[in-house]
Amino acid sequence: GAGVSQSPSNKVTEKGKDVELRCDPISGHTALYWYRQSLGQGLEFLIYFQGNSAPDKSGLPSDRFSAERTGGSVSTLTIQRTQQEDSAVYLCASRLRPVNTEAFFGQGTRLTVV
């Protein structure tokens, strides 16, 4: 596709349920990032994938959060046992190379935990 694609665009889930958020980066982009944006807040870094290197998980807020990137392309962010404080917009971005290049963002997934 022409840009970064995220699905679903909106997700409402009950507290305690697990959710999976999907990101399709731009083809050929080696770097992929997940960020969380709470209402009116900045971009909180969650996790970063670069090529075949081990991902940088330093931003994950708890062990309920995990992510994988299969075949160096599609990434899935999984949140287990969702809590109300997990409600936010989850943004995915990809870059052609990890340095000095533009990061292209998807439209985000708005997660609401009720």
Place this chain on the structure above:
Amino acid sequence: GENVEQHPSTLSVQEGDSAVIKCTYSDSASNYFPWYKQELGKGPQLIIDIRSNVGEKKDQRIAVTLNKTAKHFSLHITETQPEDSAVYFCAASKGSGNTPLVFGKGTRLSVIA
């Protein structure tokens, strides 16, 4: 790790006036500084970036300045228009491969017609 501070958090200007947003960073190894614009309901989009080998870059009504010694960089928008109203984010990253883009908390700019 890198820490990016951004000010102000909100900014209102009259149409036609200039707007300035400032950011500071903590890691002297950072060498790439992009600015993103986020409109309501959309993902952030790059508007301009600067690398550490230059002190200023301009693109039409938008300019960015970088002071490596002081570790701060600024976004300047001249002749503001209502469509400039959005949230603006600064970011910083290093030249080495395995470090993420670190963003400031954003500035909500309102241009009043």
